[in-house]
Every structure is written in structure tokens, then in C-alpha cells.
Amino acid sequence: QRSSGHRDGRTVVSTPRRPHARTGKFNTVVGFYSATKHALEGFSDSLAQELDPAWNIKVSLVEPGSFKTAAFNDTNMIMVPQHPAYANPALPVSQFRGAFLKGSGQEVDTAADLALADASLAVAKIVEFAKLPDPPLHFPLGKDAIAMMRGKIRALVEEIDKYELWSDGLGN
Structure with a gap:
């Protein structure tokens, strides 16, 4: 069963009624974080298409991977034990958790392997990117x-290839 509820005063979300089914037991913050990233991507895609090129306004999404920052230290990130329902190492939530644990120096129970990149080098690349006369939408x-x-x-x-034939005979 699902129920709708208001969160943050503006966002309507559908949440499972089973507490153990929420976002892989990270908590709802990860779900909102991911949803916000997807919303920003959709908004940016739409905005880029709506802007008149004569205005010379550029829209770009800097989409960084994993970089070594203070977010990964033991003070800023404390992980609770993983719920057994999400312990399958093949699940993306388990791999994501493993990557975070590896980055924080805490024990890793999964095969996830993540080499954290240097954040200061990324900042230099972002500054360089910001100076491009015609930057791409996705970076x-x-x-x-x-x-x-x-x-x-x-x-x-x-996925598109798998279901492409379903569109045959629709008249367009």
C-alpha cells in the first residue's frame, strides 16, 4: 500500500507504509537528495531548450563523480548497520553504501570499489569549464x-530497443 503525504511544505511524495522499505535504510534524505538531482536535471534540460540563443545564456549541469571531501570522514558520516533486506551485494543500494563506507574508512561489507578523486583538481576543472564560450548541457x-x-x-x-516494436502501427 502507498499513501501520499506532504513533505517540506511543497513536495508531494508517495511513501511506502512499510518503514523497512524506505530508500535502502539510508533514510529519506538519500531519496530526497536523488529526487532533487533528477528534478534539477529535468529543469535544466527544459530551461536550456526554452532560452533564445540570442540571449547568450548558457545552462550546464556539472555532474561530479565521487571526490574525497570532508563529507566522507567519520565525524560527518555515521552509518548504521545495513538492513538484511538490502544486503545483496548486487543491489545498487548495497554498492552505493559500500562505496560510502569505503570512502569514510569504515568497514566495507560489499565488493563495491571506489577510488575517490581529488576534489581540488575537480575545482580547477570546473573553473576551466566555466570559461568555455559554448559549454555542453551535461558535464x-x-x-x-x-x-x-x-x-x-x-x-x-x-530499454528503448526492447519495446520499440510496441510503437508500430500507432499511426505516427
């Missing part, structure tokens, strides 16, 4: 970000 930064984006594109193409 994945970091080898892991590029790999994730390519994986997402591959999965999307596979």
Missing part, C-alpha cells in the same frame, strides 16, 4: 561519473 566530471552516465545511456537504449 560529467570524474571517470566514475562518465562510467555511470555511459551505463545509464546503454540501459536506456536497451
Whole structure:
């Protein structure tokens, strides 16, 4: 069963009535964080299409991978034990958790392997990127970000190919 409720005074969300089914036991913050990133991407895509090129306003999404920052230290990130329902190492939530634990120096119970990149080098690249006269809409930064984006594109193409024939005979 699902129920709708208001969160943050503006966002209407559908939340499971089973507390153990929320966002892989990270908590709802991760769900809202991911939803916000997707919303920003959709907004930016739409905005970029609506702007008159004569205005010379550029829209870009800097989409960084994982970088070593203070967010990954033991003081700023404390992980609770993983719920057994999400312990399958093949699940994305388990891999994500493993990457965070590895970055924080805490114990890692999963095969996830993440090499955290240097944040100061990323900042220099972002400054350089900001000076481009015609920047792209999407700017994945970091080898892991590029790999994730390519994986997402591959999965999307596979999904489209799988159901493409369903559109045959619709008259368009």
C-alpha cells in the first residue's frame, strides 16, 4: 500500500507504509537528495531548450563523480548497520553504501570499489569549464561519473530497443 503525504511544505511524495522499505535504510534524505538531482536535471534540460540563443545564456549541469571531501570522514558520516533486506551485494543500494563506507574508512561489507578523486583538481576543472564560450548541457566530471552516465545511456537504449516494436502501427 502507498499513501501520499506532504513533505517540506511543497513536495508531494508517495511513501511506502512499510518503514523497512524506505530508500535502502539510508533514510529519506538519500531519496530526497536523488529526487532533487533528477528534478534539477529535468529543469535544466527544459530551461536550456526554452532560452533564445540570442540571449547568450548558457545552462550546464556539472555532474561530479565521487571526490574525497570532508563529507566522507567519520565525524560527518555515521552509518548504521545495513538492513538484511538490502544486503545483496548486487543491489545498487548495497554498492552505493559500500562505496560510502569505503570512502569514510569504515568497514566495507560489499565488493563495491571506489577510488575517490581529488576534489581540488575537480575545482580547477570546473573553473576551466566555466570559461568555455559554448559549454555542453551535461558535464560529467570524474571517470566514475562518465562510467555511470555511459551505463545509464546503454540501459536506456536497451530499454528503448526492447519495446520499440510496441510503437508500430500507432499511426505516427
